[in-house]
Structures are given as C-alpha cells and as structure tokens.
Amino acid sequence: MKSVISLYIGFFILVGFASLDYRTLEVEIKENSTISIKGTSNVHSFECSYEEEIELFNNNIELLPNSNSFEIKKAKLHLTAKSFDCGGRRINRDFKDILQAEKFPHIDIKVNSITPHQTQYLADVEVHIAGHTKNYQLQVENPNKTHFTGDLIVDITDFGLESPKKMMGLIKVDQLIDINFDLYLNIKS
Template sequence: MKKLVIFFLVLLMLSFYKGDFATETAIVVTPESSLVIKVKTNVNKFDCKFNVQNLNNPIPVFFKVENSKLVFEETSLVLKNSCFDCGNKGINKDFYNLLNSDVYPEVVLKLKEVKIDNYHKNWISAKIDIKIAGVVNSYNVPLKLEGEERMMIKGVLNLNISDFNLEPPKKALGLIVVDEMIKIDLNLKVKEIGS
C-alpha cells in the first residue's frame, strides 16, 4: 500500500510542473478478481457474476497529471455481456435481453480521472463513464485500495437501469418485477506489467 500511495503522491507533485506529464503503462486483472451485478426483484434477488478470465489482458493505461488528479485517456474495461452468469439459463437470457446484447454485446467501463481522497486513508474517487446498451453515463465512485504489487481495488456502484433507457423486465404476467436499482460490486486485483 505504501508503494501505491507514494506513486500517487509523486504523480501529484509532478502536477505542479509546467508541462504535461503523460504516462503509458499496462495492467493485468488477475483471476482473484470479481465483478458482480446484484439484482433484486419484488420476490427474490440474484447475482450476475462476470467471468474475469475472459477479459482482454493486458489493459493499456494512458494518463497524465492535471491539477492534482490523474486524467486517463482510452483506459477501458470491456465486459462482454455473454461472460455474465446469473445462475441459470432463463435468468441469463433475460439479462442478455435486458442489455440488448444482440445490438450492444458489451458493457464498457471507461476510467476518466482519479483523485486521492484526503479524508479517508487508502481511498480514491474515480470518475467513470459507463456505457450500457449504447447509452453513456458518468459516475463518481469511491474506491478503496489495498495491497502493494498486486493491488486490490474495491468499490460498489449503485445504478438505475432506466438511466440507460432500459426497462426492467416483468415475468409471470407482471407479478415478478425487477427493481430499477442494481448494484455493481467491484473487487479487482490488478498488477502492473513489468512490476
């Protein structure tokens, strides 16, 4: 953790330099990671787990320091909808249909910027653009950092699916209704290439 904090502090100090400081690196999301979408209905709840083995590793990371924050370009986590498993074929099919997977086969999490949280140790605030079914929305997400070389990034993001022009499916003649609010639970263990 010390190594990570020192890394961010050095980057922030470089922000006072008059020129732009740009860096390119790459990370690998390790198999110990998890990304789960938690969904509730009026009668039940279920988890749709992403198979992290199907990520395109390594993930290129491009950033520069700007006004005491890291600004990222083209740094994205691309999640194929077909790599989510909700526990059974029927729910999987409904989930894929909800996301309009035939037209939009992936969800994209694009990292825009990161700021250190000065009030909470080992926490950062990340601005993330999320693209679902062709619609992009921006979110500020608090993330906790743990570990050193193999850093764990943890966070929870609450989304309203109607913000992406998605309509919650209804089953059993409308008796079972999916809640518009979903929760994305991130536990990403990452390692920088070459470290």
C-alpha cells in the same frame, strides 16, 4: 463491466505510486479478480458473475497530472454482455434480455480521471450500456497496493432499459443494480 472496473482499479493503484509527472503504465488484471452485477426484485435478490477473463481494452494506461487529480487515457474495460452467469438458464436469459445483449453485445467502462480522497480514490467513469452512455463518480477502496474494490449503483432506465415484469406483473425487477468489482492488478511502469 469487469474489464472497465478493473481498469479503474488499476488506475487507482497507479495514482498511489505516481509522481506528479506524465507516466505510461502497463496494467494487467490478475485471474482472481471478479466483477458481478447484483439486483433485486419484489420476490428475491440475484447476482450475475462475469465468467470471462477480465481484461483491459489497452494494457498501456497514461496518467496525466491535473491539479489534485490524474487524467486517465486509454483506460477502458470492454465486457461481453452475454458472459454474465446468474445461476440458471431462465434468469440468464432474462438478464441478457434486460441488457439487450443481442443488439448491444458489449458493456464498456472507461476511466476518465481519479482523485485521491482520504484513504480512498474517487474515479470519474463513463459507462456505456445498450447504446447509451452515462457518467458516474465511483468510490474505490484500496486495501493494499494491488487490490481495489468498489460498488457502482446504476439505474437501468438511464440506459434506456426497462425492468422486466413476470407472471403478469406479479414479479418485477428493481431499476437499481449494483456493479461490484474486486480487482487484483499487476502494474509495471
């Protein structure tokens, strides 16, 4: 998911500099970028960090003007579901079970369009988890020209996933998770 989020952030940065004509940009996600998934249960909260290098599926992104927004082509993060570390062997196993990582080893996030909105951007994204795809609108903050941050709240049941129950139902993970990204980009036109 980090890669997808990184792509989205890269596109947002590009929109800030793009004129109203077609452009192809080369986008690279810097090493200090992070993606994490946060969740809660009725007992405690957890955070799982993406441990691989965050990369775009294709580093050449196409921007096409479309009234007050930009249509995005070839902007996709392709994340390995097993590469999230939640801080312990048991919770890592449970998290991978929730994502059905054996059957669906990748999480894809694709940016379809971005729209400037006051001091932020709104991105229309497509998230693909466990064989299901869902569209979301994501608000992205841009503290400077190459740094993008945001949170995407998703309901795991939208992807056909179930919240696990442990200890005969005494511990239950909430259905809503927060995909958090903090991306630093290198953009060349």
